[in-house]
Amino acid sequence: MPDVILSVFQIEGVWYLILAALMAGVVRGFAGFGTAMVYLPVAGQVLGPFEALTTLVIMDLTGPLIHVPRALKDGHPGDVARLGLGALISVPLGVWVLSLVEPEVFRYGVSLVAIILLVLLIGGVRYRGELTRPMIFGTGALGGFLGGSVGLPGPPVIMLYMASALPPKTIRANNTLYLSLFDAILIIVLAVRGFLRLSAVTLGLVLILPYTLGNWIGARIFRPEAERMYRFAAYLIIAVSALHGLPLWD
Template identity: 50%
Template sequence: MPEAISELLAYDGLGWLIFGVFLAGTVRGFTGFGTALVYLPIAGQFMSPVWALTTLVLMEAVGPLPNTPSAFRTARLDQVRRMLIGATIALPLGLLILFAMKPELFRYGVCVLTLTVPLLLAGGVRLRRDIGPGLQYGAGTLSGFLGGVAGVPGPPVILLYMASSEPARVIRANIMLYLIIFDFAVIAMLALQDKMELTPVLLGVLLIVPNLLGNLAGAAMFHPDRQRLYRVAGYGITMMSGLSGLPIWD
């Protein structure tokens, strides 16, 4: 174990990973989402797709926990439950594709998704009707597939709620609670398929601290009356991360 820890501390790009995790946690703290969108384009530059997903879900299983009680009280649990049912159906298929995917293709896929979400939202995509059960199941199913194949479950759910007329506090709570439970589902499936290797597990545990600090910092910044400011900041950070992770810069 001491040798494994020494290798971990000497891991190539560890400083960038810590910085990216803190930034991602901060975005998650004040918006309720964004960790994967910010972190994965950075992580994809330093590790394989499966390792990137492993470190993400491990640190995310702990980082947002201080904000979970308030999210549970505010969220509309029936909506979260429907999305999770859809996600559970599609997640295994997404993971099967991820296990066979080349790292470069993974990076392009993650970065394209990361850039697409803020562009769509900034372009004024909005729902003109209530979020019914059909949309909730559909968003969850697509989210489960994307969460498996690219480690990015957020975009369908983010688009669903950020394009709706729901209050900012409900949007934040629904997305946050959904993503926390989704992360535990991914951990369980990775463990069942014997994909939890020692190095990414240790990295994921190490990254819990900057992720937790970022979540706390972001939550301290959150005020419902500053919804527009949070959206603009979240879009900007997400797009910078997506652009920086494109393989064309290698």
């Protein structure tokens, strides 16, 4: 096993991935979302699509656990369960679609979905109506499909909640719980479909440390009264990562 871990550090670009995991953790810690939008555009330049997804889900299964107790208190677990049920139905379809496309298409998909979300959020799109149960379920299903196909389960859910009138701590908590639930679903689907690789799992385990550290830093600096500052910082980091990850720069 030590030899397997040591081999991880021989991967070209591994330190780039470690830095991306750290930054993704910081954003997730203070914003409650953004892990995939920060990490995947970078990982897609170093790893194949399924390897990138595997490292993401392995590190993301453990890093945000420190936020779960607070999220259960601040969030709406019932709504999160509906989001998770929708994702459970659609994740296998997304993974199937990913298995059909080229790695370059995956990279474009990751960056473009992240950029579209930013444009909508920065543009001030808002939903003022009631968040109905069918709407929440459908949003979870759309997130599950995007998560399985381009590794970005968060955008639809983030868009729904951040465009609502819910308080920041509730939005952050619901996003945290939903993304943790999605990770558990995705790892099971990848295992069943035979897409898990030992090297990618090991790399994901190595990335847990910088990612968890980033989560801790992000949680420590989070202050609800400074919501606008945190949103701006998250948007900026995601934008840089998404634009840098576009294959046209290769």
